[in-house]
Amino acid sequence: MALEGVRILDFTRLGFGAQATLICGCLGADVIRVESTTRPDPIRVMPPYVPETGERGEAFGNATLANATGAASPNRGGIFYKYNTGGKRSITVDARHPKGLSLLKDLLAVSDVVTESFAAGTLERWGLGYEEQKAVKADVVYVSMCGFGHSGPDTRHVTMGPTAQALTGLTFLVGLPDRPPAGWSFSYLDHVGGYLGAVAVLAGLSHRARTGEGQHLDVSQLEPATALTGALLLDALVNGRPSRRPGFPPGNRRPTSAPGGAYRAAGEDRWVVVSCRTEDHWRRLVEVMGSPPWAAEPRFATFAERRAHADELDALLEQYTVQFDRYELMERLQAAGVPAGAVQDAADRLERDPQLQARGHYTTMANAEVPALPLEGLPVHLSATAAHTGGLLHRAPPLLGEDTDAVLRDLLALSDDDIARLRAEEVLR
């Protein structure tokens, strides 16, 4: 595997940080999650809970989440299983115990990378900041992943995905014209921030391979997002045309398609996207529809005309699409070469999407406490160094502390007696 031989001492929690190390794990890195039984990763104990076979757990709740303390086990939090594939191992060590800190330094000495997603200054308080890391491992690649990063006037600000999405313009860009933004229903920037965290790990490793030198790479949840808005920032700065203007954002309309958007299909709240980018796409769409007279009217004769009359065009097209099942229409349009796709939810992706199935997108894995779950794989396929959802060891996300003994034994050559003594001294908790 591409990152085989790379060891990451991983202090990340929640989504943003863990997304980065799951990618590294799927690519073959040995990711050792350093966890705590007294302060477990919140996503280990938050709903939705992975049910025992045959039962259904409690769904992710409303804005308060005050009922989220009910998990009996730190191994049932469903979101943990989204973000901790990649064969990550879990050890529990109390970093605030002097012997715990000492163990972590011993592990650092045999690792290549340190990743963490605490507030800035946390590792320094433990005595494990970058300077201390360097004293143990001079060429360590240290990747911090903190909402606002480790420098700048607002360093103490905290983020979750929706915070960063609001601040960087991405929330603003999900919405219909002249209405308040609708925003995202999930933490897009937990994903994107994590992707750039993985890029930072790889950049640090590549740089180290060339120069022999380590470094601190300071990843925030804001900077990975600023280039995602494409030309809009430039349009404002170069042309003086702000995005905050009447009629913008344009919902699902794009300058590159007409017609283009989500159209009602048969059934309750079922939709199909159609996006005609070329004259050919439009001509074929008209043919599939049986060449209705309205489609031949001059107001729809050219791309520019169709764009100018998009409201009328969308209404007429929807009268057609609403007659069909979304998948049936997708297939019919695709057979004719028209870009189209069903609006799929999570269940559709899992149960109805033949392409994801054919590509082996899901890998079913279980650990000692949860039943076999279909887990999403790394969406890139490398011909010589295939990634695996279960990492190098092809295993499911770890139970809390599952690997403490094995890691201390195998990497630090501690004896069973040593480990028992450390456990009795509450170092391994």
Place this chain on the structure above:
Amino acid sequence: MTAAPAPLDGVRVVELVDESAEYCGRLLAGLGADVVKVEPPEGAPSRTLEPFVDDEPGPDRSLAFWADNVGKRSVVVDDDEALRPLVAAADVFVHTLRASEARRRGLDADSLLGAHPGLVACAVTPFGQSGPWADYEADDLVLMALGGSMAACGYGPVADGGYDTPPLACYGDQAWRTASTYAAIAVMAALFWRDGGGTGQFVDVSVHECSASMTEWHLMTYLCSGQIHRRAPHPTLTAADGRDVAALNPDFLGPHVFANTLAMLEKEDVAGPLSDPAFADPAHRARNYAEVWRAMKRLAAKHDGETLYRLGQSAGLPWGVIRAPEEVADDEHLRARGHFVALDHPELGRTVTYPGAPFVAHGSPWRMTRRPPLLGEHTAEVAAEWGVSLADPTR
């Protein structure tokens, strides 16, 4: 003083891509790679995308092109025969050809790697190189729909519980950008492995799979509870100046969250009934969440959006004022981190500010010194530097 070496210094990348994968090369260029964009004589399709400088179309005036091609060089070639020597001299070849077209043009993985075993070849296509949908047509909007992002994004239901508005995709081609980012990750991993004693290889990136990898907890919610996440409003406060603030209240992180919030609300004189000790109990708060929200709204009515955002943050709440993309350029925090980079466009007599490094790398700073290339600007230069013979159709 020489600049610190970049992670991909000396790595030669050739890209033959449509607008779906240009963001990959932008990232690789920032990491120090020499990214050569191969274009036909009329220019890459993205050069025709609006908006344009002063709204005047032209191959060197598309801001959409600028956004995703900053840092690259441009080489014009007439045909695939002219392309081959460039690929032969490269470490990485990124393209957006379907399997069938790549085979027809002799640019498929077997042909490329057979001739150049050290090459990292990467195809970014809507559905990947295999599977029943491999030849389907899709743009970003279609891929946001199939991937699952759209289904749960949009406005909430109306009075009867139905929806009078469609699911929505974020503007800005997010499925394409996600796939481009994954392509960059895979290319970097493949280079790392190759340079550590491995070989070249082929990387097959399906935008659909990348798009389907988002949506955070939606799949787990379905697996755990059988419930489908549907479109719903998000906690948003409207400030006195009309600006909206995303106002998350992550009570689940621990009792300190409410304690700090209450202290801030009391200081602002809007806590009202929340000062009742009964609210210290999370279950009581959950049952009476409307009171919590009413106090937040009283706070919002007193302040403008920027102040409201900062008040929430002062209490440790992950609040954020909802900005338009251009408003990000005024952020003092990002400016202090040196995020924005001004590049000269001498032929236009302008200096243009671009968003820069996606992270602060203290040992290997982001490389962003080249403005986006004019069409064919570097054909002769690259031919000379790379030692390849290229007919120059434009100069």
